[in-house]
Amino acid sequence: MRRRGVERMRRYEEAMEGAIPTSRIAGSGRVEIPGLGEIRVSGSGYISQEEIRIGGSGELPGGLKIGALRAAGSLKVKGKLEIGEGHLSGSARIEGPLRAGELKAAGSLRVEGEAEGERMELSGSSTINGKVELKDSLTSEGSLKILGDLRAGNLIELKGGFDIGGDVSTKIFRAEVRRESRIGGEIKAEEVEIESRRGGRLRVEGIRGESISLEGVICEDVAGGDIYIGEGCELGRVRYRGKIEIHPKAKLRSPPERMKQES
Template sequence: MEGIQNKRSNDRSNINIQEKVNVAGMNTLNGDVICLKLNVAGMVKVNGNIEVMEKAEVAGVANFEKDFIASECNISGKAKIHGRSQVGDIHIAGMCTCLDGLEGKKINVAGTLKVNGDTACDAFYGEGTVNIDGLLSGDDISINFHQRISIKEIGGKNITIKRNERELFSLLQYLNGKPQLCTELIEGDQINIEHTDAGTIRGEDITIGEGCEVNFVEYKSKLNVHPNAKVKKVLKVE
């Protein structure tokens, strides 16, 4: 919240303070906005920073030109954030694009998430489409994917990556190529992955499951490799 708070102290004349912001049609908000609740059912463009003290609901289309800060956010429509994204808990059932990273406590993706930059959180749960061109970091990271996704680097304490085999997604799998998670680096304490194409994996206890292709594995305690996985080089460290 630092960015908006600084603007508050320097220039309060350009800040729009409201209890609740409702958008049902098409609207443009100029200047910085501070509100308790935000509800977007139509289309909105916010040209300044926005801080939602309680909950933001985006069921329509929202374009945030600067920073977006919220205690809680549900996106079932489409949201694009050009500035920093800082959210307590965020649930994405629609589509969310963050052009300057994403920070949150709990991130739950059932729809589509695209992030330019890093994503930092306490817990990350992904069952939709995830593309992150930076580092995804968190204490608990669980990804259950059904099509090809890309995350540049993954770091955390407990990391689980699985492929969803439900027949519901068989057509999507065919259209988008072999469902696989692609990453340059995975680093954590407990790592359990399958159908992952990784450059390097480092961890304490590592399980490399079916369908994985890994260039280099470095482990401290335990390493289990599925017979159908490919690992080029392994190093145990003390």
Template structure:
């Protein structure tokens, strides 16, 4: 397959292009891909739309990219906006804009200085969110290390909302959740948590927790 992936796609104006295998894809205008796409490297500074699945080793979005179906990637760098119509799977992700997925999202590492909206399970080994610019939401969040902070000095504080947050080490600020479960749990300011279950340590800096139990 590596020998076939020699094509390059460069979108400057507007147009619709076929899916397939590409070495590099660069979108500075408004481009649509009419099927599944596989690429080693893709950069979107304009507006892109993939009407199918996408498998991209390195993806950088400073504009806006919409993928109708699933996305798999090794490295994500989102400074603009990425919308995924199905599931998302990647090794590492850096979001300094907004990430939206209508299905589950699975990553080894995800660092966010912006917002995320996951309409399913966000499964991450290491998750660090600095809530900025937009509220964040996921149905469930699972991971080894989960850290959520709110450091908006010059703008309105944002929030994270989830039904369940479960991990080994958890620190939360400005978070609303029905259940938080982990080994070492620390609840910081601005949280609204209905129930906490912890195995080792529990630190509560916010008095809005309705119930806490060691398991």
């Protein structure tokens, strides 16, 4: 009988771990999350399993799984975070990996791990110390730093300056480069469009695509179907299958090579 009682208590504790009691906070307060730690709020907050809303300063324990997170002000998450959707404005620091169905962040965002989900919309300064994998899209305006690869199923659109440590792959890649930027690996997309603004330049190891349009790009190896090479480009080897157009002020180390059409 005693063994059965211990087993029932174990199952109860497992079921309760991470359960979030519904609470409201005005001023400052704490809410205990069994097995994870405390939620701390200075300002105002609404806390439930379905949604957490914080205005002011908030600290969350790692390991939370919630439907929605809305925070305006300063937010710190002490470990892994899993949310259905997130709306963050101000300063947010996640001290672990992030999984989010949809994330919108404005201000300063720092993720100390990899990030995955459906889509992300970032503005301001964003740093992700790991790879990023999204089923749909990533849009970013401002400063973006990603330590590893960046992959999105449909669209990657970047405006400002960015530093991506690995490969970038998607269907459509668009970039408006406003200052010195870098991609440590290759861009692989059906459509690649890179524009230079305010003298911004992009250094990238390689570019692969069906339709490629480049400005202000420094790259060793470009290969695709139709290619436009615009002003400010400095390229090594260029291979194309369809049409090619080269701006008079672009620099190529060697003449472009026509590839055989695939049968």
